[in-house]
Each structure stands twice: as C-alpha cells, then as structure tokens.
C-alpha cells in the first residue's frame with residue numbers, strides 16, 4: 250500500500266518524515282535500506298529495451314529505476330503535491346532533461362534572463378546551436394513575457410526567487426500567459442522549496458529542484474528533480490533520465506531523503522535566522538543595500554507575501570568596493586564559509602561581481618534588462634545563504650569581519 254492510501258491527509262512535517270518510506274517487508278527495518286545494486290535478477294521474458302517499460306514493472310537496472318531512488322521520488326511528490334517526480338544526478342541534470350524533452354529543432358522558449366548560471370550559459374550558445382530559439386526575458390515583467398511569446402513557444406521557464414538577485418516572478422500570472430499560448434510553464438523552485446511555494450497549485454506544469462540545496466540540506470549530496478503530471482513525466486523519464494543517463498546514485502537519494510525529513514523544521518529556522526541577519530545588516534553603516542524577500546524594503550515584498558509562505562534563507566547585500574570587501578571577508582570570517590552553493594545547515598557567503606557575470610553568463614537584449622540587473626545588484630552583491638547556526642553567532646561573525654572592510 251502506498252503512503253497516500255495509508256495516510257492521505259497528514260501534515261507537511263509528517264509527509265517529510267514518512268512519505269515514500271515504509272519498513273522493509275522482509276527485515277521490518279524502520280529506516281529505509283540503501284539498495285546500491287545496479288542490476289536485479291529478472292525473469293526470462295524481460296526485454297532489453299526500456300521502450301515498453303512501465304512505472305511499476307519489477308526493477309531491472311538502476312539507471313531505469315531503483316527502489317531507493319523511487320522512495321525519494323515518492324517523498325518529493327508528496328511534499329510538492331505532484332502526481333510524480335523524477336530524480337536526477339543534479340539540478341542541472343533535471344534542467345537538461347526537461348529542456349531536451351520539451352524543445353525540438355524549430356521550437357522557441359522563453360527563459361528568465363537571470364536564472365541559475367549554468368542554464369543561462371546553456372541558453373547563450375548550446376541550446377541555440379540545436380536550432381531552438383531562446384528569448385531571455387525579465388519574467389518579473391509580465392508585459393515582457395507576453396510580448397516574447399511566439400506561435401512556436403513550447404515552454405516558459407522561470408526561476409523564483411531567482412539566483413542570485415532574489416527577484417520574484419508571479420507564477421500564477423505567468424502560467425496564464427503561457428497556457429493562453431499553448432506553452433508549458435516550468436518553475437525552478439530551488440530557493441523557495443515546497444515549504445514556501447507550491448508552483449503546481451499556482452498553475453505551473455513542471456517544478457525543478459536542485460536537491461543539492463535546501464532539500465538535501467547538508468552540503469553532502471548532489472541531486473535534482475522534476476515534478477509534475479504523470480502524463481508528462483513518464484515519457485520524460487524514458488527519453489532523458491534513462492537514455493541520457495543523469496541518474497542519481499541510490500546513496501545520494503538516501504542522504505537527500507534523510508535531509509528532507511527535517512525540511513519543514515529547517516526552513517522555519519533558516520527563515521527566522523535570515524530575517525534577523527537581514528535586519529541587522531540593513532542598519533549596519535558599511536552595508537549599502539540588503540535584499541531579502543521577507544523585508545518590507547524588497548521591491549516585490551507584496552508578491553513575496555502572497556506567493557511565499559516562508560521567506561527562505563537567502564539574502565544579498567552590497568558594500569562599497571565589493572571585490573576588495575570579498576577578499577577581507579573570505580579571510581576573516583570564522584563561522585560562515587566563503588563558498589558557492591546554498592541551502593546547507595552551514596552559512597555560506599559568496600561575492601558575485603556584476604561586470605564579470607555580465608560578460609560570462611548573463612547576456613541582456615535590452616537596456617531595461619540591464620537596468621533591472623543593476624537595480625538589484627549594482628556593481629556586485631554578496632549572496633548569503635543563512636545557515637542553522639545561532640543567529641547571534643552569525644551576526645557576530647559578520648560584525649567582526651566587517652570591521653576590517
């Protein structure tokens with residue numbers, strides 16, 4: 250019996266703990282086993298092609314499906330309120346799978362002009378080289394989204410809040426625009442997590458998570474996932490996850506499942522800490538600007554209040570001469586790690602220099618897009634992923650390091 254049949258209407262924290270899991274019928278072990286086997290003994294009628302594979306067929310080969318990975322997928326689907334989830338080796342594995350599945354030569358896609366760097370870089374050259382046209386649009390501007398739609402638009406892809414600016418997109422409004430044009434809406438919800446926002450309930454067709462971030466939560470396992478309707482994801486699993494092969498290791502799936510068990514509790518603590526740190530930074534004389542969706546000073550605070558039930562743990566701030574300040578902070582911080590990535594229990598800080606990123610990664614078509622970048626990032630921002638340490642220790646660490654800036 251599935252979790253849904255046993256416990257249909259339980260709360261979010263109960264889903265995080267129990268969904269997808271059950272004691273093993275043979276050992277009665279309370280915690281899930283890790284099944285690392287890459288192959289499974291099968292009967293003689295088993296075919297050698299994945300073509301006819303059905304979701305509930307016996308396990309054959311771990312790239313096609315694995316019991317530990319399936320437990321993770323079922324837990325993710327329960328938390329996100331999705332019919333189905335497909336796990337990948339990384340967030341980029343999931344994003345690549347979605348784009349390869351959705352876009353054929355001659356198609357057009359509308360993509361957030363500021364989104365995860367690897368996606369922005371793929372959109373600059375790799376995807377156009379496959380004869381797929383991409384319009385990069387500031388998706389917080391609904392008129393710009395509407396104007397970018399073409400008859401061959403297959404997908405609108407947004408990230409909210411977006412990495413690294415923390416700019417938001419109104420999911421419900423963009424879903425209406427995409428659907429009117431017969432396109433699908435995909436939302437990268439990595440920064441929000443299912444605790445803050447459930448994009449499928451707002452009209453999105455696909456949700457993307459980098460499980461490496463808040464869902465895993467401990468900085469020790471890469472993973473990614475796509476969530477949505479079974480009718481979309483069953484063929485997608487065959488075409489991309491299985492054939493292209495960005496398969497998650499069962500060990501990583503097990504670690505991430507263990508992380509997800511505490512996701513609702515962690516997100517509450519991340520948001521509490523982040524608000525306190527953001528408020529403290531906002532009154533610090535050396536800090537020019539703080540951007541955090543939970544602060545009334547965020548340019549889209551009203552949308553954040555409507556669309557996010559938890560403001561998550563990500564904030565940005567600016568200082569004078571950010572590059573010089575980054576050298577000081579990287580050396581002087583004692584608790585906060587100067588490192589990329591985010592969503593871990595450890596606080597992580599990284600400086601993003603606008604001129605560098607505008608050259609390598611974010612290519613804008615209009616002066617309005619460039620102006621919008623600068624209104625959020627000026628000549629550079631510190632991205633702080635506020636961890637689960639005591640908030641006064643995080644603040645004290647920033648305070649002692651900022652005296653040297």
Ligand SMILES: *Cc1c(COP(=O)(O)O)cnc(C)c1O
Pocket residue numbers: 339340341342365408412437439440459460461462471472473
């Ligand atoms: C990190 C990240 C990704 C990519 O995930 P990986 O697991 O590193 O491949 C995608 N989207 C967002 C918003 C991210 O922060």
